[in-house]
Amino acid sequence: MPDQDDVTASAWPPAPIRTERLVLRGSEARDRAAFIELFASPEVGTHVGGARPRDELERAMPRVPGRRFGFFAVELGGAMIGMITLDPRDPGRPGHVRPEGGETELGYMFLPQTWGYGYASEACTAALDWFTGVFPREPVVLCTRTANGASMRVAAKLGFTEVARFEEYGAGQWFGVRSPVTPST
Numbered sequence: 001m002p003d004q005d006d007v008t009a010s011a012w013p014p015a016p017i018r019t020e021r022l023v024l025r026g027s028e029a030r031d032r033a034a035f036i037e038l039f040a041s042p043e044v045g046t047h048v049g050g051a052r053p054r055d056e057l058e059r060a061m062p063r064v065p066g067r068r069f070g071f072f073a074v075e076l077g078g079a080m081i082g083m084i085t086l087d088p089r090d091p092g093r094p095g096h097v098r099p100e101g102g103e104t105e106l107g108y109m110f111l112p113q114t115w116g117y118g119y120a121s122e123a124c125t126a127a128l129d130w131f132t133g134v135f136p137r138e139p140v141v142l143c144t145r146t147a148n149g150a151s152m153r154v155a156a157k158l159g160f161t162e163v164a165r166f167e168e169y170g171a172g173q174w175f176g177v178r179s180p181v182t183p184s185t
Helices: 029-040 054-060 119-134 149-157
Strands: 023-025 071-076 079-088 104-110 140-145 161-168 171-178
Touching: 023 119, 029 054, 029 079, 071 119, 079 119, 104 119, 119 149, 140 149, 149 171
Parallel strands: 104 140
Antiparallel strands: 023 071, 071 079, 079 104, 140 171, 161 171
């Protein structure tokens, strides 16, 4: 991932990004309940290694979760419905497009009641467009379980192409890359 110093401290979070239906913004204290709901959801947990106990989340969740570089809260109608992350991929994990690893990896999670409306594609497109505007020559990678058909469709819609498949976390994984010259759709 590009050096965070490349983006001045005053540039994060960036100004809210508005799409046709959504707002991507930095995390706020009012998002805490949505974070707990997201990480406690059995439906979401199916795709990310399991739901976490709500009482554990209540104790451990900071007052303002997700306040860091590369994190976007996704808002619909004034409420957080999901999140997008742009983080360095751990060099020790399988799946890389650079020998040294550390590529920027796109991650996203949305509340189950918002699935199937195209919000993930819309929000990820906006986040990727922002990222490409700031780091124009940087590729972005994505890894998802092969069993997650919806996420596989989002990856294809966003212009990711398959690089590898492998086993990780006890499940088959699909690993793809979106080159910096790929136009958003």
